[in-house]
Amino acid sequence: MQSSRLRGPTYHSSPSSHSSKQLVSRSMAARRLLCSLFLAAALFGVASAATRRHDWDIGYQFTSPDCVRKLAVTINGHTPGPTIRAVQGDTIVVAVKNSLLTENVAIHWHGIRQIGTPWADGTEGVTQCPILPGDTFTYTFVVDRPGTYMYHAHYGMQRSAGLNGMIVVEVPPGGQPEPFAYDKDHTVLLNDWWHKSTYEQAAGLASVPMVWVGEPQSLLINGRGRFVNCSSAPTTAASCNVSHPDCAPPVFAVVPGKTYRFRIASVTSLSALSFEIEGHEMTVVEADGHYVKPFVVKNLNIYSGETYSVLVTANQDPNRNYWLASNVVSRKPGTPTGTAILSYYGGRSSPRARPPTPPPAGPAWNDTAYRVRQSLATVAHPAHVVAPPVSSDRTILLLNTQNKIDGRIKWALNNVSFTLPHTPYLVAMKRGLLGAYDERPPPETYDHAGYDVYAVQKNPNATTSDGLYRLRFGSVVDVVLQNANMLGPNSSETHPWHLHGHDFWVLGYGAGRFDPAVHPATYNLKDPIMKNTVAVHPFGWTALRFRADNPGVWAFHCHIEAHFFMGMGVVFEEGVERVGELPPEIMGCGKTRGGH
Numbered sequence: 001m002q003s004s005r006l007r008g009p010t011y012h013s014s015p016s017s018h019s020s021k022q023l024v025s026r027s028m029a030a031r032r033l034l035c036s037l038f039l040a041a042a043l044f045g046v047a048s049a050a051t052r053r054h055d056w057d058i059g060y061q062f063t064s065p066d067c068v069r070k071l072a073v074t075i076n077g078h079t080p081g082p083t084i085r086a087v088q089g090d091t092i093v094v095a096v097k098n099s100l101l102t103e104n105v106a107i108h109w110h111g112i113r114q115i116g117t118p119w120a121d122g123t124e125g126v127t128q129c130p131i132l133p134g135d136t137f138t139y140t141f142v143v144d145r146p147g148t149y150m151y152h153a154h155y156g157m158q159r160s161a162g163l164n165g166m167i168v169v170e171v172p173p174g175g176q177p178e179p180f181a182y183d184k185d186h187t188v189l190l191n192d193w194w195h196k197s198t199y200e201q202a203a204g205l206a207s208v209p210m211v212w213v214g215e216p217q218s219l220l221i222n223g224r225g226r227f228v229n230c231s232s233a234p235t236t237a238a239s240c241n242v243s244h245p246d247c248a249p250p251v252f253a254v255v256p257g258k259t260y261r262f263r264i265a266s267v268t269s270l271s272a273l274s275f276e277i278e279g280h281e282m283t284v285v286e287a288d289g290h291y292v293k294p295f296v297v298k299n300l301n302i303y304s305g306e307t308y309s310v311l312v313t314a315n316q317d318p319n320r321n322y323w324l325a326s327n328v329v330s331r332k333p334g335t336p337t338g339t340a341i342l343s344y345y346g347g348r349s350s351p352r353a354r355p356p357t358p359p360p361a362g363p364a365w366n367d368t369a370y371r372v373r374q375s376l377a378t379v380a381h382p383a384h385v386v387a388p389p390v391s392s393d394r395t396i397l398l399l400n401t402q403n404k405i406d407g408r409i410k411w412a413l414n415n416v417s418f419t420l421p422h423t424p425y426l427v428a429m430k431r432g433l434l435g436a437y438d439e440r441p442p443p444e445t446y447d448h449a450g451y452d453v454y455a456v457q458k459n460p461n462a463t464t465s466d467g468l469y470r471l472r473f474g475s476v477v478d479v480v481l482q483n484a485n486m487l488g489p490n491s492s493e494t495h496p497w498h499l500h501g502h503d504f505w506v507l508g509y510g511a512g513r514f515d516p517a518v519h520p521a522t523y524n525l526k527d528p529i530m531k532n533t534v535a536v537h538p539f540g541w542t543a544l545r546f547r548a549d550n551p552g553v554w555a556f557h558c559h560i561e562a563h564f565f566m567g568m569g570v571v572f573e574e575g576v577e578r579v580g581e582l583p584p585e586i587m588g589c590g591k592t593r594g595g596h
């Protein structure tokens with residue numbers, strides 16, 4: 001499907017069919033797991049389900065994605081890593097060898113719900129111990145729905161060091177057709193990039209006084225960016241890239257008249273982005289693996305952790321190139337536009353030539369209303385509505401605030417700043433290990449009647465906790481994310497919240513303070529989109545609903561790497577007693593040490 005003729009190095013991740021004996025260790029538990037996965041594949045009605053095995057070596061590598069040399073954490077020597085391509089119902093097996101000399105690793109398969117395999121979610125401290133240097137951990141899971149997803153490290157701030165990539169799941173032959181047509185697809189992975197190492201960033205965040213990470217130096221598209229060296233080059237990108245091939249803007253080739261599906265994922269550490277293809281309209285058709293009632297945009301807002309598919313018809317003058325551009329929105333930008341090139345086959349322009357116009361600068365960074373409009377326009381495709389339950393069993397109201405604890409700036413929910421335990425919840429709860437985490441549940445709500453979300457919080461003190469919310473298995477849960485003013489006056493930022501193990505219905509957005517007596521009546525129960533990541537806009541609220549029907553322990557957190565590190569997250573448990581036998585490979589840390 002993917003055209004790679006004019007693009008940079010194509011990373012291959014040899015999918016192949018293997019017998020169950022070849023795939024996993026010989027342990028009984030592993031064999032049982034495979035049986036249940038194959039059964040799951042059969043249940044999804046996919047006769048031709050295959051097993052796709054990938055062997056990944058995680059190592060350090062010097063890279064220059066924006067023409068500046070930096071140490072990155074790579075997969076088989078590359079950042080981003082290979083795109084995993086699969087068909088709905090396939091079993092994905094990824095043997096991850098940690099070849100980092102002094103650093104642990106864990107990989108999260110973002111958007112894959114891990115039904116029946118909660119230990120494969122890759123969330124260090126929640127579902128597994130980290131993979132130690134020298135060890136290999138094999139993730140095995142089924143991709144049960146077509147769509148565009150991603151993977152990335154979920155250990156400390158390692159995602160920002162380059163360990164990320166995309167997952168594309170196709171509709172199988174004979175499967176339910178998608179409600180749109182296209183000729184070919186392209187994958188676009190958006191990222192932001194710092195020259196300071198992630199270790200320095202994390203140490204800064206944990207220091208007194210805190211050192212904030214600041215705005216990124218570059219924005220990357222498929223792992224390449226544009227920095228001073230390149231942008232100051234004369235007239236063609238090629239002339240710059242002769243000396244800097246690593247940072248050459250990627251080229252997306254199109255055939256005149258054809259329609260392309262651009263599968264776009266954002267794995268940024270901080271930045272909300274506006275993405276556009278100069279001179280071309282984009283029709284949004286998919287969000288986080290769900291079909292959207294199509295709408296047309298010039299600029300697509302995409303928050304960290306989100307994926308979209310847009311359809312683009314190559315209907316412009318083929319004799320010139322066009323920019324693909326990503327720009328920071330929602331924070332005051334301090335980063336040049338991230339760029340790639342759209343080039344027409346058969347046109348008179350050389351594929352790598354710099355387009356004749358300056359790169360688009362994007363919309364005003366602080367135009368929140370513009371972004372809210374896109375959020376509201378993103379509803380389910382009429383033929384693919386999954387109706388939400390009409391009411392919920394429980395509402396958790398989460399006030400997002402910036403706080404101060406022991407001289408450090410932190411983020412908190414209802415005045416509790418999250419810390420990860422050293423023993424993964426999944427093991428602690430399933431095995432009944434005592435004292436592994438705070439068993440007092442965090443607060444369900446805050447004093448909303450008396451709280452002014454537009455004002456600086458009167459008392460910024462908060463506490464830290466690794467407590468979690470236990471949900472009744474099968475119950476319907478509403479979560480309302482309430483944004484507020486930060487520590488400084490007149491400031492509130494966008495936070496993209498990501499839920500592991502589920503998709504949720506996005507029931508509504510609002511400005512100002514959420515009123516539980518008023519706003520639920522305004523919820524969209526007719527055609528809400530389902531997503532796994534959603535933005536809470538500055539000074540606003542976002543309401544979502546999900547069914548707690550996936551046995552396991554699941555993180556729910558701000559996808560801004562620094563913000564989760566600073567405590568902006570919670571954890572849900574549901575039906576942990578229903579989880580099958582845990583693979584021993586997820587243990588070996590905290591209270592799980594010593595083969596409990």
Ligand SMILES: O=C1O[C@H]([C@@H](O)CO)C(O)=C1O
Pocket residue numbers: 212409486493563566
């Ligand atoms: O968590 C954050 O800290 C900084 C700033 O508020 C303090 O330096 C910022 O912009 C964040 O998003």
